[in-house]
Amino acid sequence: KNTWFLYVYIFIATASLPLLCLPTCWLLRAQYPLLGTIRNVVLEFIPDNRIVTTLPTTCFALEAVIGEHDYQHNRVNQWTNLVLEQCLSQLTKLWKPFKYIVTCIILQKNGAGLQTASSCFWDNTSDGSCVERWENKSMYCIVTVFGVAI
Amino acid sequence: MEEYNSGDEVVFNADDVNISVKECIEGVIGGTDYNQSKVNQWTAGIVEHSLTHLVKQGRPFKYIVNCTIMQKSGAGLHTANSCYWDTATDGSCTVRWENRTMYCVVGVFAVAL
Numbered sequence: 001k002n003t004w005f006l007y008v009y010i011f012i013a014t015a016s017l018p019l020l021c022l023p024t025c026w027l028l029r030a031q032y033p034l035l036g037t038i039r040n041v042v043l044e045f046i047p048d049n050r051i052v053t054t055l056p057t058t059c060f061a062l063e064a065v066i067g068e069h070d071y072q073h074n075r076v077n078q079w080t081n082l083v084l085e086q087c088l089s090q091l092t093k094l095w096k097p098f099k100y101i102v103t104c105i106i107l108q109k110n111g112a113g114l115q116t117a118s119s120c121f122w123d124n125t126s127d128g129s130c131v132e133r134w135e136n137k138s139m140y141c142i143v144t145v146f147g148v149a150i
Numbered sequence: 151m152e153e154y155n156s157g158d159e160v161v162f163n164a165d166d167v168n169i170s171v172k173e174c175i176e177g178v179i180g181g182t183d184y185n186q187s188k189v190n191q192w193t194a195g196i197v198e199h200s201l202t203h204l205v206k207q208g209r210p211f212k213y214i215v216n217c218t219i220m221q222k223s224g225a226g227l228h229t230a231n232s233c234y235w236d237t238a239t240d241g242s243c244t245v246r247w248e249n250r251t252m253y254c255v256v257g258v259f260a261v262a263l
Contacts, residue, residue: 071226073226076226076228077228077230080228080229080230081230084230084231084232085232087232088232088234091234092234099233099234099235099236099240099261100233100234100235101214101231101232101233101234101235101242101259101261102231102232102233103216103229103230103231103232103257104229104230104231104232105218105227105228105229106226106227106228106229107220107225107226107227107228108225108226108227109225110223110224110225111223111225112220112221112222112223112224112225112227113184113186113189113220113221114218114219114220114221114227115189115190115192115193115218115219115220116193116216116217116218116219117190117193117194117196117197117216117217118197118214118215118216118217119194119197119198119200119201119214119215120201120212120213120214120215121201121204121205121212121213121214122212122213122214122261123212127212129214144216146214146259148212148214148235148261
């Protein structure tokens with residue numbers, strides 16, 4: 001019975017997080033005008049706790065790092081590193097019992113075809129992943145986050 | 151729960167994985183040209199075969215296999231990954247492969263149980 005109360009408490013505490021994220025989105029919207037067009041990333045963890053966290057993390061990271069830039073070969077290395085660093089630091093700040101793997105792909109827009117796929121051998125009840133796609137007029141960016149429960 | 155090989159060290163062996171993933175890639179797309187209608191099948195085939203191979207080894211790991219195929223047309227492509235895990239027991243391996251018409255990048259991540 002105590003465990004049940006604990007689960008309800010965690011659910012209520014974390015369900016309010018998305019509401020806190022929304023005003024932050026609006027504040028940053030003035031600074032990053034394209035933010036409104038980017039979907040939020042939703043990560044679902046541990047189904048029986050039903051912790052659903054809306055994470056505008058990747059949106060902020062992408063917009064802040066590469067928002068208005070055109071594809072530049074000599075800077076793309078720096079950009080991917082910054083995006084990864086920011087995503088991972090925001091994920092670790094959640095203090096969830098997870099190991100994280102974040103991958104970032106930046107592709108120049110010139111008509112080339114690109115296909116990505118991933119397959120995972122893990123515990124379906126506790127582990128999960130999500131993908132965020134973003135683009136501007138000269139490049140595509142795909143960020144994938146995998147979370148593996150400890 | 152399946153039984154794992156007893157007595158094996160819980161350390162990710164990147165060299166073996168490199169070789170087996172290269173063989174999987176060759177088996178699926180070796181000798182073919184980039185084909186928009188088939189690329190979906192290819193990526194799925196590569197990740198599936200690689201994962202099956204890895205699981206058959208019976209090591210106590212969770213695996214994530216990621217495959218990217220890009221047509222060669224002069225576009226710039228940059229992939230990177232970052233991991234927050236136990237560096238003593240977990241590991242990753244990236245395999246790059248190309249032919250005349252496409253690039254293929256496969257990333258394998260192993261997280262110890």
